[in-house]
Amino acid sequence: MSGILVIGGYGAVGAQVSTTLDGWFPGQVIAAGRNPDGARLPDTVRRARLDLADIGGLERLLDLDPITAVVLCVEPADATVAETCLSRGIHLVDVGASDHLLRQVEDLTDRATVSGATGVLSVGLAPGLTNLLARRVHDRVGGAQRIDITVLLGAGERHGADAVAWTVARLAQPAGARPRRYVMPGYGRRIAYPLDFSDQHSLRRTLGVPRVATRMCLDSAFSTTLLAGLRRLAVFRVDRRPALRHLITAALSRVHIGGDGFAVRVDAVNGDRHAALALTGNGQSRATALVAAHVTRTVLAGALPTGVHHIDQLPALAGIPEQLAAHGILRTSCRADRRRSTS
Ligand SMILES: NC(=O)c1ccc[n+]([C@@H]2O[C@H](COP(=O)([O-])OP(=O)(O)OC[C@H]3O[C@@H](n4cnc5c(N)ncnc54)[C@H](OP(=O)(O)O)[C@@H]3O)[C@@H](O)[C@H]2O)c1
Incomplete structure (x- = not known):
């Protein structure tokens, strides 16, 4: 069974990503953040404590669970999280809106191609x-x-x-x-x-x-x-x-x-x-989450090329508005x- 890790998985965007993906992939979603205890999510969504400032914590989580895709619903400080995921062959869907960070993830495209992972940037509204x-x-x-x-x-x-x-x-x-x-x-x-x-x-x-x-x-x-x-x-x-x-x-x-x-x-x-x-x-927030959920489902279906791409570079995602x-x-x-x- 594959797992989907939604980091920031119970925030305004992340909660709706976790819930939507849980509907499509029941029991496979893990919502992570620093204080997940009070998160209001379906019972089938697992919670994990994770602070992105501690990259070792992310590595331990990825060692423990067979994660196939990470949905990033919180802005990290730099591209280390993306690098960690893509180097392990884990797909990445990033709702981030800061160009300096997205550029850093773009630069990881060769690494993603080698590991067989897909990174999708510019995801949301x-x-x-x-x-x-x-x-x-x-x-x-x-x-x-x-x-x-x-x-x-x-x-x-x-x-x-x-x-x-x-x-x-x-x-x-x-x-x-x-x-x-x-x-x-x-x-x-x-x-x-x-x-x-x-x-x-x-x-x-x-x-x-x-x-x-x-x-x-x-x-x-x-x-x-x-x-x-x-x-x-x-x-x-x-x-x-x-x-x-x-x-x-x-x-x-x-x-x-x-x-x-x-x-x-x-x-x-x-x-x-x-x-x-x-x-x-x-x-x-809901629209952003649903775009992220649709992108994640398409990635998991194996319908996207490996490497790092912005959403507008992927013809398979062109129909998301419809x-x-x-x-x-x-x-x-x-x-x-x-x-x-x-x-
Ligand atoms: N592309 C778009 O159109 C679009 C639209 C809306 C938002 N966004 C972006 O999406 C991101 C989330 O927005 P939001 O409205 O959902 O914000 P939010 O409600 O504040 O959610 C942030 C989530 O991230 C978690 N978090 C914060 N710092 C963390 C850390 N260091 N380690 C792990 N988890 C952490 C929070 O939980 P804890 O505090 O418990 O850790 C919370 O679950 C923002 O970066 C925003 O710019 C993009």
Whole structure:
């Protein structure tokens, strides 16, 4: 019997990964984290205590259990966890959204090929579904010169603590690209601000598109404006105001103004050709988890090549938006192809 180790397996994303995979592979899922005792999971999901800071602990766990795939639902400090798994021939599915880490895992592709393992990166909503839409609009315009990704998140969703901390850390960085207004399906015209999601970096490598930018807004226009204003004031800069940033992270984790809906829209431009695709749904953590579960199932079916790949590089995963739509996860899918570049 094979085992699936879900690290961070009872967080906002991980709990839904563990539960979904347990439904498909009963009794084969182990949910791991530092304090798994209170984890609310089906009884058939085993719990394991694991701190990624202790790589020896991971090695001991992998020595004890015949693990076939690891789903990484927490961001490690570096690529050591990925290296440990891929070197042992264990498949890796990584929901991480930080480009500097994903690059390090990309570099392990030869090691994965030698051991017969597959690593899939850019798994989730953003990165993840955004990458898949980006590939489609890129193809639709005959090779994009520019791609703009817009992510709208529900300020009312109970996002996981790590996801909130990740976002606040990105808000501490300079904005880079300019904000832009886009019509988001179900939400009307919204202004979105640049944020350092990994998709905008990895897509330049995988699609060869020279200009890619990812912007984010919240469903609450008030909260979006507030965050943008605080960012302009450099309130999130940890080096200057660690206590204040900690307070804001805690507040964002607790205050829920808005709904739990999300929308992603990806626009591609090539000369006068423009294409846009958008998806909406409820629960970004759930959507991320279901993408991760579908990817894991496909990996375990032996349908993916060995080596390390981003999701948009794997044709076998191109249909995930439709698979999620069939399960009612993605409520709307719309598209517009035009000759003129408009937003
Ligand atoms: N690709 C996407 O679209 C997407 C979307 C959402 C989130 N994410 C990413 O997914 C990750 C998880 O997000 P989340 O919302 O699920 O966060 P979360 O609810 O805070 O869950 C984090 C989980 O990781 C565990 N954990 C934390 N530190 C650990 C460590 N050192 N060793 C082992 N386990 C540890 C936590 O349990 P303990 O505290 O008990 O250890 C918890 O189970 C984040 O990195 C986030 O950026 C990606």
